[in-house]
Amino acid sequence: MTRRWSLALAGLVVLTGCASSVASPSSPHAGPPPSTTTPSRATGALSTGSTPTTTPPCTDPTPSWRPLQAMPARGAMPANTFEETILKRGYLKAGVSGDTYGFGYVDPATLQLQGLDVEILKEIATAIFGRADSTVLKLIPITIPQVPRAIDSDQVDIVAHTMTVTCSRRTQEDFSSVYLVAHQRLLVGKDSGITSLGQLAGKKVCAAAGTTSITNIKKLAPAAIAVPVASETDCLVQFQTGGVDAVSTDDTILDGMAKQDPYSHVVGPFLTPEPYGLAISLTHPEFTRFVNGVLARMLSGETDGTLAKLYASALNVDTTAVPLPGTTKYRD
Amino acid sequence: MTGATVSATPVAPAEDRPAGPGPEDAVRGRSTAPRSGTARSRTTPALLRLCALVILLTIVAAWAAAWTSATHRRSTVHAIGTRTEPLIVEAQQIHAALSDADASAAHAFLAGGAGSATAQTRYQASLSAGANAILAAEQGQTSPADRAALTSISQQLPVYAGLVGEASALNRQNLPLGAAYLRDASSLMQSTILTATDSITTSNANRLDRGYRSATRSRDVTLLLVAAIAAAIALIVTQALVLSRSNRILNLPLLVATIVVVGAVVWVVASFSTQRSDMVRARDQGFVPSSLLSEARVLAFRADGDQSLSVIARGDGAAFDADFNTAMTWMGFPPGSRPASGALTDALHAPGASAVAPQVSTAVSAIEAYTATNADIHSAVAAGNFPGAVALVGGPSAAAFGRFDAAASNALAASQQRFVSGVTAADHRVRDLAALVTVLALIAAALTIFGLQLRIREYR
Numbered sequence: 001m002t003r004r005w006s007l008a009l010a011g012l013v014v015l016t017g018c019a020s021s022v023a024s025p026s027s028p029h030a031g032p033p034p035s036t037t038t039p040s041r042a043t044g045a046l047s048t049g050s051t052p053t054t055t056p057p058c059t060d061p062t063p064s065w066r067p068l069q070a071m072p073a074r075g076a077m078p079a080n081t082f083e084e085t086i087l088k089r090g091y092l093k094a095g096v097s098g099d100t101y102g103f104g105y106v107d108p109a110t111l112q113l114q115g116l117d118v119e120i121l122k123e124i125a126t127a128i129f130g131r132a133d134s135t136v137l138k139l140i141p142i143t144i145p146q147v148p149r150a151i152d153s154d155q156v157d158i159v160a161h162t163m164t165v166t167c168s169r170r171t172q173e174d175f176s177s178v179y180l181v182a183h184q185r186l187l188v189g190k191d192s193g194i195t196s197l198g199q200l201a202g203k204k205v206c207a208a209a210g211t212t213s214i215t216n217i218k219k220l221a222p223a224a225i226a227v228p229v230a231s232e233t234d235c236l237v238q239f240q241t242g243g244v245d246a247v248s249t250d251d252t253i254l255d256g257m258a259k260q261d262p263y264s265h266v267v268g269p270f271l272t273p274e275p276y277g278l279a280i281s282l283t284h285p286e287f288t289r290f291v292n293g294v295l296a297r298m299l300s301g302e303t304d305g306t307l308a309k310l311y312a313s314a315l316n317v318d319t320t321a322v323p324l325p326g327t328t329k330y331r332d
Numbered sequence: 333m334t335g336a337t338v339s340a341t342p343v344a345p346a347e348d349r350p351a352g353p354g355p356e357d358a359v360r361g362r363s364t365a366p367r368s369g370t371a372r373s374r375t376t377p378a379l380l381r382l383c384a385l386v387i388l389l390t391i392v393a394a395w396a397a398a399w400t401s402a403t404h405r406r407s408t409v410h411a412i413g414t415r416t417e418p419l420i421v422e423a424q425q426i427h428a429a430l431s432d433a434d435a436s437a438a439h440a441f442l443a444g445g446a447g448s449a450t451a452q453t454r455y456q457a458s459l460s461a462g463a464n465a466i467l468a469a470e471q472g473q474t475s476p477a478d479r480a481a482l483t484s485i486s487q488q489l490p491v492y493a494g495l496v497g498e499a500s501a502l503n504r505q506n507l508p509l510g511a512a513y514l515r516d517a518s519s520l521m522q523s524t525i526l527t528a529t530d531s532i533t534t535s536n537a538n539r540l541d542r543g544y545r546s547a548t549r550s551r552d553v554t555l556l557l558v559a560a561i562a563a564a565i566a567l568i569v570t571q572a573l574v575l576s577r578s579n580r581i582l583n584l585p586l587l588v589a590t591i592v593v594v595g596a597v598v599w600v601v602a603s604f605s606t607q608r609s610d611m612v613r614a615r616d617q618g619f620v621p622s623s624l625l626s627e628a629r630v631l632a633f634r635a636d637g638d639q640s641l642s643v644i645a646r647g648d649g650a651a652f653d654a655d656f657n658t659a660m661t662w663m664g665f666p667p668g669s670r671p672a673s674g675a676l677t678d679a680l681h682a683p684g685a686s687a688v689a690p691q692v693s694t695a696v697s698a699i700e701a702y703t704a705t706n707a708d709i710h711s712a713v714a715a716g717n718f719p720g721a722v723a724l725v726g727g728p729s730a731a732a733f734g735r736f737d738a739a740a741s742n743a744l745a746a747s748q749q750r751f752v753s754g755v756t757a758a759d760h761r762v763r764d765l766a767a768l769v770t771v772l773a774l775i776a777a778a779l780t781i782f783g784l785q786l787r788i789r790e791y792r
Contacts, residue, residue, distance in 0.1 A: 138715070143647065236509055236512065
């Protein structure tokens with residue numbers, strides 16, 4: 001439209017003689033109109049990018065390298081290991097989410113990255129350096145789609161990003177042992193009375209478009225009205241502004257939403273399990289063993305901040321409600 | 333012929349008076365002109381009456397052509413000046429104010445609690461300015477489509493303000509959910525509200541286009557010239573006839589009538605020409621640069637909002653970065669390459685915009701500094717240095733944007749002023765033209781009748 005006027009204008013700018021008409025004064029800019037749709041956020045689907053684990057060689061992607069028998073002393077890493085490289089470099093480069101509440105997000109007041117994933121990275125930095133301040137732990141905000149490239153290009157040494165361990169991801173990068181097992185559940189209003197999928201008939205249920213969450217809702221609660229949006233956080237906005245009756249995604253994410261909205265709570269059956277692991281390069285199995293050692297201590301409570309305590313604090317839930325993995329599976 | 337009943341009693345010189353038959357003989361043409369044959373003198377009064385008729389008919393035709401074209405141009409220019417042009421300027425103001433509000437909301441959000449006072453004030457002021465411009469536009473004469481668009485904007489604006497308020501409240505509670513509300517608000521503004529103002533701008537630009545063509549159409553001038561030339565020829569031929577039949581050297585009333593007709597036509601054509609050049613000036617030095625600058629400002633606000641929203645997205649701002657680059661490209665600054673044709677670069681090179689070239693030039697260098705700072709902001713975000721990124725956004729980036737906006741606003745206001753004054757001047761050129769040609773046509777007609785009546789009486 002605009003382009004056509006500009007052509008009309010260009011052809012008519014020259015004016016000759018008083019008997020000729022004055023040319024069109026319409027919009028002179030040849031570019032597209034200034035106002036277009038604000039981009040919808042290209043969301044890094046949090047734990048929902050899990051792909052079918054049906055490839056014959058890979059039936060269970062979760063077993064990771066068995067940890068070392070004894071952890072090396074802080075500040076004294078074994079020779080010829082990647083952890084030694086990191087120690088010599090002086091800092092650990094870690095990728096985290098910048099916008100996953102409770103796990104990896106920027107606190108609006110301090111503008112610092114924080115959350116459970118950041119706490120885990122601090123434990124790893126402490127295990128290497130004996131401390132975890134910003135000089136030895138460089139946190140880099142990253143999205144899930146950027147992870148393989150960031151690891152391959154050594155932009156980061158490790159990624160903590162509520163990433164589900166899947167067979168397809170395992171072909172691109174290695175994963176630590178599982179530190180949380182999330183399940184898809186429901187976030188509903190405390191006064192809604194909804195406690196199961198069966199009560200969702202005719203109700204609007206929001207989930208991020210293109211995720212397993214929305215597929216599961218369509219499959220398991222066909223009477224519900226599935227509402228896809230760009231990102232899970234938009235679901236909470238819809239939920240608060242009356243657009244939807246429920247939100248469905250991983251309970252870890254829902255815990256973060258419930259913490260931000262005291263009138264909501266997490267209910268429903270535990271649907272597909274989503275095992276979370278830290279992503280590490282396939283070329284550093286010794287570092288993966290080292291990290292698994294740190295995680296094992298956090299899970300067993302040998303360190304100051306056990307994983308359950310950190311989760312309970314970060315997500316504002318009871319320590320008994322933390323979705324810890326049952327038994328940790330390793331490979332040798 | 334009514335001219336025959338004119339009761340004036342012109343006193344022709346005695347030697348010219350035909351020898352004495354009574355009035356009853358005049359109709360039979362018995363009177364004898366001094367150096368004319370009887371048959372000729374019998375037909376001369378009838379011929380003169382015919383001449384009078386032809387002259388009066390051509391004068392009426394010329395008057396009709398002049399009156400209708402003057403009236404048409406006046407009403408068209410007046411409609412542009414009182415309806416289309418104010419609405420275009422108001423639509424530009426609405427668009428700029430609301431774009432400003434959206435960018436300021438993102439700035440205020442990014443700065444968080446204490447640091448947000450300036451941006452918060454600017455957000456409130458811009459929202460008010462936008463609402464005032466909407467009210468002003470609603471009070472003007474608008475088409476049903478424009479009215480519907482204005483109503484839609486008025487209805488969406490409180491929703492937008494509500495989302496921004498919620499975002500701000502959540503942000504103050506340190507809840508990252510606020511960012512999602514802000515994204516929702518910005519999306520509503522950019523995709524729904526500003527699109528509606530675009531439709532008003534577009535429909536009125538089209539209306540202005542039609543008005544310009546109508547107010548400067550050549551058909552008016554052609555018709556007028558044909559009728560006026562016919563009147564002038566009739567007057568001159570009649571005077572030649574009178575000269576040859578009566579030995580009169582000069583028929584003063586007919587001569588004056590001729591001068592009046594030719595003068596009136598010259599005046600009308602000159603007025604049309606000036607009106608037209610006023611409108612051309614209004615367009616080339618007013619409308620064109622103001623449209624470009626208005627668009628450049630809106631794009632700059634959009635890019636500025638994207639910059640803040642990208643930082644607020646905490647590393648997940650690729651979509652906002654892409655939109656930032658799009659807005660910059662449309663302004664004429666494609667990322668990573670030399671300046672190209674765009675709203676701001678075109679404004680710098682527009683032939684009619686030389687008067688505002690210094691301000692536009694300042695705006696260009698400010699936007700280049702702004703873009704350079706944006707790269708630093710990117711680096712800070714990529715390194716997870718959010719305090720550094722926020723400091724850059726609120727510091728050098730905001731300062732460069734302020735320089736851009738001050739320069740662009742000045743140039744825009746000057747261009748809008750030229751647009752308005754040009755249309756007003758054009759309106760003045762044709763305001764009293766219809767009345768003037770009516771008076772002059774009456775004078776020319778009266779002089780024709782008077783002048784020929786003198787001659788006709790000589791044959792009584």
